[in-house]
Structure formats: C-alpha cells, structure tokens
Amino acid sequence: MSDNKVILNYDGKSFEYPIVDSTIGDRGIDISKLRDQTGLITLDLGYKNTGATISEITYLDGDKGELFYRGYPIEQIAEKSNFTEVMYLLLHGELPKAEQFSSFENNIKKYNFVADELKKLIDVFPRSAHPMGVLSSLTSALTAFNPKAVDVKSKEELDYASELMIAKFSHLCAWTYRKTQGLPINHGDNSLNYVENFYKMAFRLPNEEFELDPVVVAALDKLLILHADHEQNCSTSTVRMVGSAHTGLFASISSGVSALWGPLHGGANQAVIEMLELIEKDGGDVNKWVAKAKDKNDGFRLMGFGHRVYKNFDPRAKIIKKAADDILGKLGIQDKALDIAMQLEKVALEDEYFIERKLYPNVDFYSGIIYRALGIPTEMFTVMFALGRLPGWIAQWREMRLKGDPIGRPRQIYQGSQLRDYVDIANR
Numbered sequence: 185m186s187d188n189k190v191i192l193n194y195d196g197k198s199f200e201y202p203i204v205d206s207t208i209g210d211r212g213i214d215i216s217k218l219r220d221q222t223g224l225i226t227l228d229l230g231y232k233n234t235g236a237t238i239s240e241i242t243y244l245d246g247d248k249g250e251l252f253y254r255g256y257p258i259e260q261i262a263e264k265s266n267f268t269e270v271m272y273l274l275l276h277g278e279l280p281k282a283e284q285f286s287s288f289e290n291n292i293k294k295y296n297f298v299a300d301e302l303k304k305l306i307d308v309f310p311r312s313a314h315p316m317g318v319l320s321s322l323t324s325a326l327t328a329f330n331p332k333a334v335d336v337k338s339k340e341e342l343d344y345a346s347e348l349m350i351a352k353f354s355h356l357c358a359w360t361y362r363k364t365q366g367l368p369i370n371h372g373d374n375s376l377n378y379v380e381n382f383y384k385m386a387f388r389l390p391n392e393e394f395e396l397d398p399v400v401v402a403a404l405d406k407l408l409i410l411h412a413d414h415e416q417n418c419s420t421s422t423v424r425m426v427g428s429a430h431t432g433l434f435a436s437i438s439s440g441v442s443a444l445w446g447p448l449h450g451g452a453n454q455a456v457i458e459m460l461e462l463i464e465k466d467g468g469d470v471n472k473w474v475a476k477a478k479d480k481n482d483g484f485r486l487m488g489f490g491h492r493v494y495k496n497f498d499p500r501a502k503i504i505k506k507a508a509d510d511i512l513g514k515l516g517i518q519d520k521a522l523d524i525a526m527q528l529e530k531v532a533l534e535d536e537y538f539i540e541r542k543l544y545p546n547v548d549f550y551s552g553i554i555y556r557a558l559g560i561p562t563e564m565f566t567v568m569f570a571l572g573r574l575p576g577w578i579a580q581w582r583e584m585r586l587k588g589d590p591i592g593r594p595r596q597i598y599q600g601s602q603l604r605d606y607v608d609i610a611n612r
C-alpha cells in the first residue's frame with residue numbers, strides 16, 4: 185500500500201485501488217472496479233467497514249466521542265443554537281443569516297396546516313396502535329396529498345418540499361400522540377416557533393388554557409437538536425436507499441420512520457424506560473441485570489448501552505445526562521428510574537465485560553428520562569426522536585439526489601442450492 189492506493193494481489197495478478205481522501209476521519213478504498221477486474225465482491229455484514237457514500241453533512245469520531253454538524257461541534261450547537269436554525273444548517277450547509285432564518289421560518293409557517301382528509305385516516309387506527317406505525321403511515325399518505333414528484337434540479341422545488349415536510353411532520357407527530365390519548369386534533373399556531381408550536385399542538389388540553397413552560401420548551405429544543413442527524417445510521421441509510429430509486433421525499437421519510445422504530449435503533453429510548461421500570465419492579469438489584477446482560481445464554485441486553493460507532497462516551501449522552509439533572513431539578517421531580525439508571529451506569533462502566541467491549545451509555549439512555557419528566561408517555565419517545573431526526577433525513581436525501589448517487593443495490597454471496605430440476609408435487 186502507498187499513500188494514495190491499495191494494491192491487491194490475487195490469482196497471480198496485482199490490482200490497484202485508489203484511496204479516497206476525507207477532510208477529517210476515515211479515508212476509504214475505492215473498490216468500484218473490484219468485481220470487474222477480479223470477479224470478487226466484498227462481504228461486510230452490517231456495513232461495519234463500508235462507506236456507502238461521500239457526505240458533507242455530519243462528522244463523528246466514535247473513538248474520540250466527537251460529533252460535528254456541518255463542522256460545528258455538537259456541544260456548541262446544543263448550547264447556543266436552536267432547532268430551527270439547526271434544521272437550516274443541516275439542509276443548506278451554513279448557519280443562516282438573520283434574513284435567511286426568518287424566510288425559512290416563515291415558509292414553514294406558511295405550510296403549517298394539514299389537509300382535513302388526513303384526519304379521517306387517523307380515525308381508522310385503533311387507539312392502541314403504536315404511534316410509530318401510525319406516523320409512518322401518515323407520512324407516506326402525505327404523498328397522496330402532494331403527488332407531484334420533486335424536480336431536484338430546481339432549488340425552489342427542493343426547498344419547498346423540504347419546508348413542507350418539516351411543517352407537516354410536526355402535525356403528524358402531534359396528532360399521533362393525541363390519537364393515543366383520545367384527544368381532539370389541534371391545528372398549528374403561527375405566533376409560536378416550531379418547537380413551541382409542536383408542543384402546544386401535542387399537549388394542549390381541550391378544557392384548559394395552555395401555558396408554554398419555558399423549561400419544557402428549552403428541554404425539547406435541546407433533545408431535538410441532539411437527534412437531528414447522525415450520518416449513515418440505520419434509518420438514514422434506509423431513507424437514502426429508498427430515495428436512491430428516485431422514490432419521493434415523503435415516501436422515503438416514511439421508510440426512515442419504520443427503520444427508526446426498531447429497539448436497536450430509535451426504539452431504544454422506549455426500551456430503556458421499560459427496562460428501568462422492570463428492574464425497579466423486580467426489586468432494583470442492578471447487579472442481577474448487569475449479570476443477565478453479560479450472560480450469552482440470556483437474550484437480555486442493557487438497553488441504552490453500546491453503539492455501532494461510539495467506542496467511547498456518546499457526546500450526546502453527556503449533554504443529555506446534564507440536561508436530565510437540570511430538568512428534574514427545575515421541575516422538582518424525583519425519579520426512581522433515574523436513580524436506577526445512575527446505578528446501572530456506575531456498575532456497567534466498572535465492569536470488565538463492558539470495558540473490554542467499549543460499551544458506554546448512548547443518547548437513548550437518558551433521553552427517555554427527560555421525556556418522562558416532561559410528561560410524555562413512553563410510547564411517544566421514538567416519535568420525538570423521529571421529529572428530531574427529520575432534518576437529518578431530509579438533508580441526506582437531498583445530498584444523495586443532488587450528487588446523483590446511483591440506485592443502492594448491494595450484491596450477495598450465494599450459498600444456497602446449486603441448479604436443480606423442478607420436481608412435480610406428486611413425486612416429492
């Protein structure tokens with residue numbers, strides 16, 4: 185190997201593959217000619233070593249525990265920015281100037297309503313339906329109300345579709361929640377900012393004046409920022425893969441919602457709280473549950489621990505942990521689940537099994553505790569994650585289409601039966 189290429193010796197021949205440079209972090213080997221030249225393909229289950237694209241949106245270093253949005257460290261963004269500005273940053277690549285910010289915010293407000301027919305769709309779901317399933321269906325249904333395919337060569341059309349998606353999705357998230365609670369559907373209030381508007385739409389009771397609690401709004405804003413993008417994770421890769429077939433934005437985002445739902449991904453925030461409640465009910469012996477997580481014959485995993493890329497503290501978890509302490513303090517909430525979470529974290533971080541495998545608390549370990557303190561029901565946690573991740577999905581979808589990435593179509597190594605003749609049913 186030299187600096188800019190890798191040499192592969194195979195079958196008595198030598199092949200050269202160029203190295204693709206990065207601005208920071210992993211460089212890659214461009215193997216696009218590998219199969220043509222050698223007849224070989226690569227095998228990388230779970231894509232642990234595979235770069236699926238070249239991106240300029242988010243950078244993370246899992247060993248150092250660093251996360252940057254468009255070059256800005258997450259710590260600065262979480263402290264100084266707000267969710268609307270972060271959405272603009274992810275979509276457009278730069279922090280907005282004042283007039284760009286107000287134009288972006290005003291456009292979102294312009295689309296701040298959802299067609300009444302969509303409400304009828306909500307009515308057909310049983311109240312017991314999981315909100316993520318409802319959200320995915322409603323997101324896909326947006327296509328029916330906006331059937332024109334986006335011409336990605338037109339910046340105007342692309343921005344219009346992105347802002348429309350952002351405006352409507354907050355309604356779908358709020359309505360999904362209200363459905364589970366049996367509450368009437370609310371409409372947006374354009375005097376409020378994006379997060380306040382969502383909060384009011386979701387949580388306003390029909391028989392009470394609604395007051396925006398600034399502590400709750402600030403906490404929600406921070407959580408949404410921390411979830412806004414995370415490069416090529418499972419749901420984002422799904423959005424890019426679906427979009428690579430030139431499927432529309434709304435249908436692509438709907439597939440991202442479904443991918444996020446899984447307990448190994450965004451669904452972990454719900455799974456963490458359910459686990460903490462289970463441990464509490466079982467008497468609160470965290471050592472017993474840590475032992476179960478280590479036992480290979482026991483299917484139990486410590487939810488909220490471990491990450492595909494972070495082999496150090498998830499920087500988002502550090503920020504959330506501090507926010508959880510602040511919010512519980514400000515709201516005067518004592519939460520047994522938080523005590524158990526602290527004990528679990530301590531035991532696990534000192535345990536050889538977790539140290540050896542570099543398993544640290546991830547973003548979902550603490551987010552559920554904050555959501556719970558804010559009065560959000562457990563089944564809604566992943567919907568909150570989806571609302572946060574939306575700008576990342578859109579930014580990645582736009583980037584993929586604008587760069588003209590080809591349709592995603594992995595290959596496989598086939599180990600099934602060899603060619604054989606069909607046997608008639610009577611002779612099997």
Ligand code: CMC
Nearest residue numbers: 448449450452477485486487488489490491492541546548
């Ligand atoms: N509890 C116990 N053991 C674990 C855990 C855990 N939470 N996570 C990983 N391990 C072990 C695993 O058994 C394996 O051990 P061994 O080498 O002896 O076979 C080793 O650590 C490596 O695990 P892996 O499953 O190969 O790692 P991965 O990169 O494929 O999986 C993960 C990453 C996040 C799916 C996994 O750590 C996990 O299941 N964590 C719990 C679910 C969770 O919290 N998910 C949220 C992720 S962060 C937010 C998001 O992305 O949405």
